[in-house]
Amino acid sequence: MTATIVNNQLILDYLENQFGTAQITIRGTSKGLFIEDTFTITVNQVTKGILITGTSGNDNLVGADGNDTLQGLAGNDTLNGGLGSDSLEGGNGNDVYYVDNVNDVIIDSAGTDTVIAPFSYTLAAGLENLTLTGNGNLNGTGNTFNNTIIGNNGNNYLLGDAGNDKLDGKAGVDTLDGGAGNDTYTIDNVNDVIIDSAGTDTVSASISYTLADNLENLTLTGSTAINGTGNNGNNVITGNSGANLLSGLDGNDSLNGGNGNDTLLGGNGDDTLIGGTGNDSLTGGSGRDFFRYNSRTEGIDTITDFNVLDDTILVSRSGFSGGLTVGTLLNTQFTTGTSATTSAHRFIYNASNGQLWYDIDGTGTTAASQIATLSPTLALTASNFVVF
Structure with a gap:
């Protein structure tokens, strides 16, 4: 370290990689007299940021502990700045960004890109997908694009904003708010909450589920024998590979049992019932109902209430x-x-x-x-x- 005084200012010049605490004594003399004072100064280690530039291929770029700049260029790149406040620029391609600092900056305007974050995060313009990590109760917010937002193991609040979004809270008791657009919600907990008032929306559920108001479509997943129930609207309800009970309630509904020996109840309205494979029980309910068969080898269904004056059997040529x-x-x-x-x-x-x-x-x-x-x-x- 060197010290100089310029215009009554003390300037200390540390060499590269010098850090720690130094004791400095300043003594002034005049006509045989002197006065001095001693003080200490601490300099923290500063790690110099680096620039990492990729190629035209699919690169995996990882920074160090400083404030790094990563440039993926072309290709489907993965950028992880490490510690520090990093600048991540994917360039062309479908890129993946790992952020671990709220001051990390992502620059992207091409491709379908994914941000992976361990804290609450809002997608900037030009970014499509977000995955939250860890176990904290985090928030994930989309933009005007068609976003896919995936939660972590905590209780997440996911907001799709505009666009046709896909929201999946994963584990935890999650709140999914699609905003405007035709959104898809993945539900795996009976206490998950969906907030939606616009668009034609679909719930994908691995548990028995009843559609709330303003939700239109329901798809059951997995192979467990679970139930799907509609509402007063015109619903499309699709079963899984298990034995499902599908109930349309009011509205002109379309029920598709999928695989398994299913029970389909159309309810009120002009409903379309598709048993799918398996030996299914089909009840159209009131209204002019349609019983649809896509193949002559799907199984032997029981149509419990066929009315020759109102109902129709649809068959695939x-x-x-x-x-x-x-x-x-x-x-x-x-x-x-x-x-x-x-x-x-x-x-x-x-x-x-x-x-x-x-x-x-x-x-x-x-x-x-x-x-x-x-x-x-x-x-x-x-x-x-x-x-x-």
Whole structure:
């Protein structure tokens, strides 16, 4: 260390990497007399920031303890400044930024980028996705883009703001606020809260779930036998691979059981019920209901309340084959009895036991398949079938 006095100011010049506490004595003399004073000064270690520049490829850039500048350039880069207040610039590509200091700065205007943060964070313009880490009760806030925001193990508040956002609180009791747009919420705790009043929104739930007001669609995930319940709106409810109970309640709902032996209750309104694979129980409820079949081999469903005056059976032309044409089923392709009596017959309704069969060729060359059981003695006709 060197010391100089300029314009009555003491200037201390430390060498690089010098730090610690120094004792300084200043003595002034005049005409044989002197006066002195002693004081101490502490200089903390300062780690010089570094500049790290990537390539046109996919780089993994990691800074040191100082205030570093990381530039990813092209490619899908991962930037981690380490300690210090860092400047992270991904450049082109879909980049991932690790921030560990509230003063870290991200510069990005291209690609679909992700920020990983151990503290509450708000996405700046040009950033799309946010993942919170650790166990703290943190907040994550989006922007006007279509954001994906993922919480941590704590009780998170996630705000999507504008855009069509995806919010997943993960573990903990989370509050998910999609804001404007058509948002998707992932729910795994019965105490999770959804705040939404705009757009057409979807809840993806691994637990039994009932849609609150202002939520439109529900998709059950996993393989556990759980239940999905709608509201007064027009809901789309989709089951998982387990045995689900799906209830539409009011509104014109679409219920899809997926895999498993499911129970579908349309409720009020003009509902569409799709049993999916498995032997399902389908109840349309009041209104003009549609029972949809995508394949002749999905299982044998029980339609509990088919009304020949109001209800319709929808069948897929490609899923059933056998020469079906789009539109109302031809009269020649329907018959009542126990089997086809002409090569044109495709759907056979046994009025004595309610069984509904499909014969792909009407000749018996390929065995007929039972697709449903309806109430017996219905006045069922070809007009109750529509091919799509």
